[in-house]
Amino acid sequence: MPPKVIGPYRVLQTLGSGGAGTVYRALDRRSNDEVALKLLSAGPALDERAARRLAREFETLADLSHPNVVKVFEAGVHQGWPYLAMELIEGLTLRHYLDIRGDDLISPMSASTPRGLLSVRRTVDDDFGPGSDSFSDSLGEPRPSMDGLFSMDAFNEEPPSEDLNSYGASDPLEAESESDESMDGFDLPLPPPRKPPDPSRTLREEDLNRPERMGRLKDTMLQLCEALAYIHGHGLVHRDLKPSNVMVDEDRQVRLMDFGLAKFLADDVAITEAGKMVGTYRYMAPEQILGEPLDGRSDLYSLGVILYELLSGRPPFDAKTPHELWRQVLETEPPPVLALNLHGDPQFARVAHRLIRKEPDDRFQTAEEVYEALSE
Numbered sequence: 001m002p003p004k005v006i007g008p009y010r011v012l013q014t015l016g017s018g019g020a021g022t023v024y025r026a027l028d029r030r031s032n033d034e035v036a037l038k039l040l041s042a043g044p045a046l047d048e049r050a051a052r053r054l055a056r057e058f059e060t061l062a063d064l065s066h067p068n069v070v071k072v073f074e075a076g077v078h079q080g081w082p083y084l085a086m087e088l089i090e091g092l093t094l095r096h097y098l099d100i101r102g103d104d105l106i107s108p109m110s111a112s113t114p115r116g117l118l119s120v121r122r123t124v125d126d127d128f129g130p131g132s133d134s135f136s137d138s139l140g141e142p143r144p145s146m147d148g149l150f151s152m153d154a155f156n157e158e159p160p161s162e163d164l165n166s167y168g169a170s171d172p173l174e175a176e177s178e179s180d181e182s183m184d185g186f187d188l189p190l191p192p193p194r195k196p197p198d199p200s201r202t203l204r205e206e207d208l209n210r211p212e213r214m215g216r217l218k219d220t221m222l223q224l225c226e227a228l229a230y231i232h233g234h235g236l237v238h239r240d241l242k243p244s245n246v247m248v249d250e251d252r253q254v255r256l257m258d259f260g261l262a263k264f265l266a267d268d269v270a271i272t273e274a275g276k277m278v279g280t281y282r283y284m285a286p287e288q289i290l291g292e293p294l295d296g297r298s299d300l301y302s303l304g305v306i307l308y309e310l311l312s313g314r315p316p317f318d319a320k321t322p323h324e325l326w327r328q329v330l331e332t333e334p335p336p337v338l339a340l341n342l343h344g345d346p347q348f349a350r351v352a353h354r355l356i357r358k359e360p361d362d363r364f365q366t367a368e369e370v371y372e373a374l375s376e
């Protein structure tokens with residue numbers, strides 16, 4: 001059962017769950033406006049110091065204003081659990097909007113973390129379910145049924161992720177009686193190896209290259225570049241850019257979500273143990289895996305993984321275990337996009353490959369440069 005009230009908000013409905021918590025549609029009882037309320041649940045309740053820091057950090061975010069960046073209204077703490085009130089987006093996450101296949105690794109790390117790599121708090125980009133045509137339909141662009149693969153109504157509540165389950169409870173208020181250990185995914189054994197991908201979930205080449213889809217893809221990527229240019233210009237790094245952190249509304253306006261959160265979670269020892277990395281494996285740049293300092297170019301790497309997936313229908317690196325994935329990200333070259341999608345857009349493919357270069361200096365250096373390259 002979701003909580004009925006969180007701070008000054010009345011909870012109306014659960015919108016979805018991710019690794020860090022649950023997002024509710026809620027009513028601000030002061031203004032009667034509807035908001036999206038994210039209640040973090042991935043760690044122990046905040047102490048006063050951490051709660052103050054959360055409030056300070058989110059004051060900075062609340063000052064930001066850009067059409068492609070989700071508006072953050074306020075942060076608060078409810079019974080020790082931090083929450084974040086933000087603009088309610090009526091739309092789809094990028095994963096559903098452009099049909100990205102969603103198999104990913106789902107292991108909270110244990111003691112088997114290799115030397116030299118930080119241990120990792122969460123891994124899964126978990127907003128994937130069987131995709132949906134509902135948004136295309138709502139835009140008046142019905143699509144052929146593609147073997148019934150994309151039948152989910154993405155506006156519905158999504159099931160809690162396996163990752164979230166691994167923290168013991170999807171709702172912190174329900175979890176109050178749980179011991180600290182039960183909320184700590186690190187003590188849990190590694191999950192069984194990921195199931196082999198269902199080939200029927202891979203988009204066919206003609207579906208990937210449909211002109212209408214490519215138009216949406218380009219438009220979305222350009223808006224994402226604008227959002228990244230804006231936050232990087234304000235000295236922020238997203239750190240957890242992935243398809244479920246990008247939403248597209250009914251007017252096709254893109255919103256970048258959840259920036260700042262990864263840094264807060266990574267920094268705060270009240271929520272994570274010191275040195276824990278926050279992010280999603282598949283989209284993490286090599287320097288993030290290595291625990292090196294990050295800058296905007298790390299987000300550009302994540303953008304490149306997204307673009308690669310959108311163009312080829314599969315991620316650049318696909319492994320059964322986190323260690324294997326890290327090894328690939330650090331050491332191997334991904335297959336050329338155009339080998340996976342013979343009729344893919346060559347310029348977009350070039351951009352994707354340059355974005356996922358291992359050395360930040362070899363990538364595009366700014367989101368503005370990526371925008372230019374995608375506009376050519």
Ligand SMILES: Nc1ncnc2c1ncn2[C@@H]1O[C@H](COP(=O)(O)OP(=O)(O)OP(=O)(O)O)[C@@H](O)[C@H]1O
Pocket residue numbers: 015016017018019020021022023036038070086087088089090091093125126127240244245257258
């Ligand atoms: N501002 C918003 N407006 C409308 N729906 C939202 C909003 N923010 C999140 N959602 C919905 O809630 C779901 C869960 O969001 P959440 O951010 O918790 O998950 P996530 O991005 O998959 O994971 P993570 O917490 O690791 O980033 C999203 O997939 C989206 O469907």
